[in-house]
Each structure stands twice: as structure tokens, then as C-alpha cells.
Amino acid sequence: MSPSTLNDLFKNKVVLGGIVSLLLSILSLFVLNNLVFFVVFLVIFIILLLFNFIKITRKLYDTLGSRLMLFVTASIIFLFFLLLIILIQGSLRILSEESLPSLLFSSTWKPFSGEFGLFAVIIDTLIVTAISMLIAVPISLLSAIYIAEYAPKKFKNIVRPFIDVLAGVPSVVFGLCALLVFVPIVRDDIAPFFGSNISSGFSLFTAALILAIMVFPIIISLCLESFNSIPIALKEASLSVGATKWETVKKVIFRASGPGILAAIFLGFGRAFGETIAVSMVIGNQELIPSSLFGPGQTLASLIASNYTEVSSIPILASALIFVALLLFIVVLIFNLLGYLVLRRASKRWKY
Amino acid sequence: MLASVFIVMGSLILIVGVIVFNGAPSLSLQILTQTSEGGFYLGAGGGFLNAIVGSLLLALPATGLAFIIGIAIALYLQKDFLNPSIANFIRICLDILWGVPSVVYGVFCLTIMIAIGMTGGSVLFGIIALTLLEIPIITRSIDESIKMVPAGLKETAYSLGSTKVETAMKVVRRQAMPGIIAGVLLGFGRGIGDAASILLTVGDSNYFPTSLSDQTAALPTMILNLVSMPDQVVQNKAYAVAFVLLMIVLLISIITRYLTKKSSKHIIK
Structure with missing residues (x-):
């Protein structure tokens, strides 16, 4: 495209934009x-008007574009x-009234x-997350290996899109299912099996169970991606020296x-x-140090969801909830940085 | 190994099955095409069209905003524009933002709302919360697909005399199109289904929102409100809403598949 046509094209757009923004401004006033x-x-109109007097060269277009980006x-x-x-500032108030x-x-x-x-909430959060990861990691790793290496091609082609779709299912849907299916199962079957007869079904274990199921598709689809990016020669080399498939x-x-x-x-x-959301629907929402896995609890995130309605009546509660959000943010921050460092080390060590 | 596949597939099919079998029967034309009447949560009539419209009004502008911001950042993260070490730093920041639970974005918006003295909720802050939630998702997905653009293609464009921005907007964008579409629709799916950030910011309403400061209903929050009611009949409506939400997510993923396939015809391999 020659500079002049580019300029014309741009001018046309500017003129159109100018007219539209002028009309919108009149509309919004009257x-x-x-x-x-x-x-x-x-x-916006004035800026576009100014543009009309500048010759848009390709160089200027380039400069403006990259400055904008x-x-x-x-x-x-x-x-x-x-x-x-903002999160730190919001939680200053609670920190000034109560010590860390x-x-x-x-x-x-x-x-x-x-x-x-x-x-109590922190302990509950740790327990729920740990149990859900204990359930989810081995099961999803094994299924990812099966899908990538052992499964027939037909099965693979059906399963992969299915897993991808499920990774996008909203958490509230998972929560609803947990409410309908897992709460009664935990109440009637699992809890009595482990010898706690008074469980209402709304428990730490139920929350961990639904979290594990929510995490399955995420771990599986990411693992499949990294299994598929391994060069086939690597596998063939191993098989050719007599290693079994396992x-x-x-x-x-x-x-x-590994990374x-x-x-x-x-x-x-x-x-x-x-x-x-899914957690707050099934965990029972009580801030207690758990006596058993089948008792009610509360995690940091679900604490916010179940307490935010009272924010307007107790101002300091808002600050406390902001502090909880800050905790969530910081933990995620630390874990991501840790993950990044581990990954960097790991990918150096496991290079092939 | 096979057992674990069965556990995974079984539980996931169970989830979908429960929603379909409980939701589909309570769905009717009337419930889809009417707004809720007063006392909807207490068993009154009406449908949840207001929640469907509300959800779309929240998720569409948020996705649009996040897309504009996301594509600008993703194009700028190329090593043509930015020093790779700085770009990697920004990528880490975006990954952290991706990992931040959505409820934190909700609290962030709630904090601002409290600071400016707004109570109840508004469409505007719902959109802001969803935009914040979607930016890292969309940006990182587009970024991953831009990384795949062969350097030779860009060099060809440069050797023909095109500038950096022209190369980015015309060559790289087109080559990365399947990834861009997938990223945007992924973000949209996350946005429309996310309950935690919406819960804290938009409130509830029986009508269509007419301005940015209105409260509005949305599909995920409606499910939460319906489920918390003691009446079984009211609770059953939650499954209908969840069914609609599930169908929307399914539809998005089908559209993604179709569009990526269609747009990958135009890329140079």
C-alpha cells in the first residue's frame, strides 16, 4: 500500500470517527x-480534528502505533x-486495630x-487444598499418560475435546452438582464408612472432592499438551534399547x-x-477448626463470598475481607514465583 | 491407569449428566423469554431472560475491552518491540494475574465501590471486574500463538520495507488468527461463567439494566440465589439456569472449533 492511499484510508476513518463522536456527544448532552x-x-472529537491537520506518514503511523502499545x-x-x-491500603484499617x-x-x-x-479458616484452606490435590494429581497424571500413550486413536479423539470443554465449565455448575450428588453421598455413605455418623454432608471432604473434579480437566489437558510435544525419536530410542512401555x-x-x-x-x-463459589456451596460455611474431615469448615475464598453481604452494616468487616483477599493474592504471587524458579531449574536439568 | 481414566471420565460425565437431566425438564419457552417477576426467588412466576441479557451485557463489553488491551500487549511482547527479558517479566506478571482467584478482582472492585460510596452494585463495576479477570487469559493465549509465528515470515515483511507496526498488524495478526480467536472465546467463556467477581459487584435486579450504574441479574449469581432458597421448586429452577449456562459454554467451544478451523486455512505453514 502506497503512503498516499494509507493516508487517505486513515483520513477517511478519522473523518468518520469525528462525525460519529460529535453526534454521540450531542446525543449524550440532549x-x-x-x-x-x-x-x-x-x-475524542477534538483529538480527531487535530489529526486531520497532521499528515499521517507511515513513519508517524508506526511511532503512534508502537507508543500506544x-x-x-x-x-x-x-x-x-x-x-x-489498593488491597494493602484497604486492609490497613483492620491491621491498625488488630495485630497481624x-x-x-x-x-x-x-x-x-x-x-x-x-x-481456623487458614487451616481449613490448607486441608481442603491438600486433599483435593492428593486426589487430583495422581489420578489425572495416570489418565493423561493413558490417553497420550496407551489409548486407541479413536478414544483419544473423543476424549480430548471433551476434556477441553470441561476445563471451561463454570465453577458454579460444579458447585450445583456437588450440592445435588456429593453432599448426600458424603452424608449417607462416605462419612458413616469412616465412622463419623453425624455429618451433614456439607464438609471439608465434599469441598475437596468437587475441587479435585474441577482440577482434573486442567491438569490433564496441560499434561497432554506437554506429552505431545516430546519428540517421538526420544521414545523410539528408549524402546529400541529394550525398555518396556511403562x-x-x-x-x-x-x-x-517434567517442567x-x-x-x-x-x-x-x-x-x-x-x-x-463451588466451595462455599458445599463446605458448610462455619469458621471452625475442623474436628474431622466430615465436619463443616470455611476456606479463605469462600469466607469472602459468605460474608460480603454484611459489609455495609459492619464497616470494619470490609477491611477484614480485603485483608483476606490480600492474603489470597500474596499466596498466589509467592506460589507463581516459586513455580517459575522451580520450572527454570527443572527445565535446565531435564533438558533433552 | 484405566481405572483412573474411568474415574475422571465418570465424574465429568456425571456432572454434565446431572445438569442436563435436572435442567432440561424444568426448561420451557416461557422461562427463557420472560423476565423475573417480583418474588421470583420465593416461587413467583416469570423466567430468567433478565439474567441471560445481564450476563451478556457484562461479558460482551468486558471481552471486547480485554481483547483490545490484550492484543496490544501481546503484539508488543514480541522481541521486535520489547527487550525479551522485560517481556518475560511482563509475562510472569500476567501469569500471576491469571492465577489470582476471581474473588480477589471482585474485592478489588468492591473496595473502589465502597471508597466512592456506591452501594448495591452496578453493571460498570461488573464489567471492570470481568475485564480484569479476562485480560491475562486473553493476552497470554494470544501471546502463545504469536510466539509460534515463524521469524522468517516477519523478516520477509521487513525486507519488503514494512514498518514494525505494519508487520504486527497485517502479517503477525493474520498468522496468529486461530490463536487469537481461541483466546478471546476462552476469555469470554471464563467471563460469562464466573460467579465470584460478579457476586460482589453487580447486585441483583428483575429488569434489564438500562444504564451503567444499574444493578443487574446474571446467570451465575442467579444460580447461587436460587440454590440458597429452602423451597425445592425454586431450587429446581437453578438447574434450568445452570443448563442454559452449560449450553452457552458448549456453544462457545463449538464456535471456537469452527472458527479456528476456518481461520487456519489462511495461515502460512
Whole structure:
């Protein structure tokens, strides 16, 4: 495209944009009676008007384009720190009234009498996340290996899209199923089997179970991706020196895709740790130090979901919930950085 | 190994089956095409068209915004524009943002709402929360597909005298198109199904939202509200809503498959 046609094209767009924004500004003043929109559109109009007097050369187009992209990219970094700063600032109020140790290590959460101890909730969160990962990781690793290496091609072609779709199913749907299916099962079958007869079904174990199921598709689809990117020569080399299929899987595939598997597990962990809605639907929402796995509990994320309605009546509660959100953010931050460092080391060591 | 596949597939089929078998019977034309009447949560009539429209009004603008921001960042992260070590730093930041639970974005918006004295909720903050949620998802997916664009293709464009921005907008964008479509629809799917960020920011309403400061109903929050009611008949409506949500997600994934296939015809291998 020659410079002149580019210029014409751009000019046409500018003129069109100018007319549209002028019309919108008039519309927002007289029809919507909205001053803010009027000013916004007027400013756009004036900028576009200015553009009309500048000759748009390709060089200018290039400069403007890359400056704009730089601006957006810089603003996302800004957003990252803004998120952190706003959360810290919001939680300053609770931190000034209660010390950090008493927040983290006292276990009475009674917003109405002004006690905000998070210890029980933190313990519950750790238990639920750990159990769900204990269930999810081995099962999904084994199924990923089966799907990638052992399954017939037909089966693979059906299963892969299915798993991908399920990775996108909203958590509230999982929560609803857990409510309908797993709560009665845990109440009537699993809890009595383990000798706790008074479980209502709304328990830490139920939450861990549904989290494990939510994490399956995520770990499996990421693992499949990294299994598939292993060069076939690597597998053939192993098989040709007489290794059995399982030996190949264990010693070659797991090693070669080690970083990918680790990344999948970290991502699954993050999802399980921060899941809010599905957990709050089945966990029972009581801030107690658990006496058994089949008793009710509360995780950090579900604490926010079940307490936010009282924010307007107890102002300090808002600050406490912001502090909880800050905790979630920081844990995710630390885990991601840790994951990044581990991955970097791992991919150096397991290079092939 | 086979047993674990059966566990995984069984539990996932169970989830879908439960929603389909409980949701489909309680679905009717009337429930899909009417807005809720007053006392919908107490067993009154009406449908949940307001929630469907509300969800779309939240997720579509959020996806649009996140797409514009995401594609600008993803194109800028190429080593043609940015030093790779800085780009990697930004990628780590985006990955962290991706991992941040959606409820944190909800709290973030709630904090701002409290600070400016707004109570109840509004469409605007719902859109902001969803945009924040979708930006890392869309950006990283587009970024991954841009990484796959062969360097030779870009060099060809440069050797013909095109500038960096022209190369990015015309060559790289077109070559990365399947990834861009997949990323945007992935973000949209996450946005429309996310309950935690919406729950804290949009409130509830029986009508269509008419301005950005209105409260609105949305599909995920409606499920939560319906389920928390003691009445069994009301609870059954939750399955109908969940069924609609599941169908939307399924539809998105079918559209993704179709569009990626269609657009990958035009890429140079």
C-alpha cells in the first residue's frame, strides 16, 4: 500500500470517527443528559480534528502505533501494582486495630463482636487444598499418560475435546452438582464408612472432592499438551534399547515433560486454592477448626463470598475481607514465583 | 491407569449428566423469554431472560475491552518491540494475574465501590471486574500463538520495507488468527461463567439494566440465589439456569472449533 492511499484510508476513518463522536456527544448532552459522556466524546472529537491537520506518514503511523502499545503494556504493569496497593491500603484499617499475629493465629471469627481471627479458616484452606490435590494429581497424571500413550486413536479423539470443554465449565455448575450428588453421598455413605455418623454432608471432604473434579480437566489437558510435544525419536530410542512401555513412560516421558507436569500441577493448585463459589456451596460455611474431615469448615475464598453481604452494616468487616483477599493474592504471587524458579531449574536439568 | 481414566471420565460425565437431566425438564419457552417477576426467588412466576441479557451485557463489553488491551500487549511482547527479558517479566506478571482467584478482582472492585460510596452494585463495576479477570487469559493465549509465528515470515515483511507496526498488524495478526480467536472465546467463556467477581459487584435486579450504574441479574449469581432458597421448586429452577449456562459454554467451544478451523486455512505453514 502506497503512503498516499494509507493516508487517505486513515483520513477517511478519522473523518468518520469525528462525525460519529460529535453526534454521540450531542446525543449524550440532549438525550441522555449525561455531562461525563458529553465531555468524553467531545475530547475524542477534538483529538480527531487535530489529526486531520497532521499528515499521517507511515513513519508517524508506526511511532503512534508502537507508543500506544507501549502505553497499554505499561498500564498492565501499573494495574498489577495498583491491585496490590489498593488491597494493602484497604486492609490497613483492620491491621491498625488488630495485630497481624492475632489476625493470623487467633481462631475466633465473629464479625459482629469484632473478632477477626483467621487461623481456623487458614487451616481449613490448607486441608481442603491438600486433599483435593492428593486426589487430583495422581489420578489425572495416570489418565493423561493413558490417553497420550496407551489409548486407541479413536478414544483419544473423543476424549480430548471433551476434556477441553470441561476445563471451561463454570465453577458454579460444579458447585450445583456437588450440592445435588456429593453432599448426600458424603452424608449417607462416605462419612458413616469412616465412622463419623453425624455429618451433614456439607464438609471439608465434599469441598475437596468437587475441587479435585474441577482440577482434573486442567491438569490433564496441560499434561497432554506437554506429552505431545516430546519428540517421538526420544521414545523410539528408549524402546529400541529394550525398555518396556511403562519403563519408557517412567524414565523418559515423565522426565522429558517434567517442567510441563509441574506447571500443570501449580496451575491446578492455584485453581483449587482460590476457588470460591463451588466451595462455599458445599463446605458448610462455619469458621471452625475442623474436628474431622466430615465436619463443616470455611476456606479463605469462600469466607469472602459468605460474608460480603454484611459489609455495609459492619464497616470494619470490609477491611477484614480485603485483608483476606490480600492474603489470597500474596499466596498466589509467592506460589507463581516459586513455580517459575522451580520450572527454570527443572527445565535446565531435564533438558533433552 | 484405566481405572483412573474411568474415574475422571465418570465424574465429568456425571456432572454434565446431572445438569442436563435436572435442567432440561424444568426448561420451557416461557422461562427463557420472560423476565423475573417480583418474588421470583420465593416461587413467583416469570423466567430468567433478565439474567441471560445481564450476563451478556457484562461479558460482551468486558471481552471486547480485554481483547483490545490484550492484543496490544501481546503484539508488543514480541522481541521486535520489547527487550525479551522485560517481556518475560511482563509475562510472569500476567501469569500471576491469571492465577489470582476471581474473588480477589471482585474485592478489588468492591473496595473502589465502597471508597466512592456506591452501594448495591452496578453493571460498570461488573464489567471492570470481568475485564480484569479476562485480560491475562486473553493476552497470554494470544501471546502463545504469536510466539509460534515463524521469524522468517516477519523478516520477509521487513525486507519488503514494512514498518514494525505494519508487520504486527497485517502479517503477525493474520498468522496468529486461530490463536487469537481461541483466546478471546476462552476469555469470554471464563467471563460469562464466573460467579465470584460478579457476586460482589453487580447486585441483583428483575429488569434489564438500562444504564451503567444499574444493578443487574446474571446467570451465575442467579444460580447461587436460587440454590440458597429452602423451597425445592425454586431450587429446581437453578438447574434450568445452570443448563442454559452449560449450553452457552458448549456453544462457545463449538464456535471456537469452527472458527479456528476456518481461520487456519489462511495461515502460512
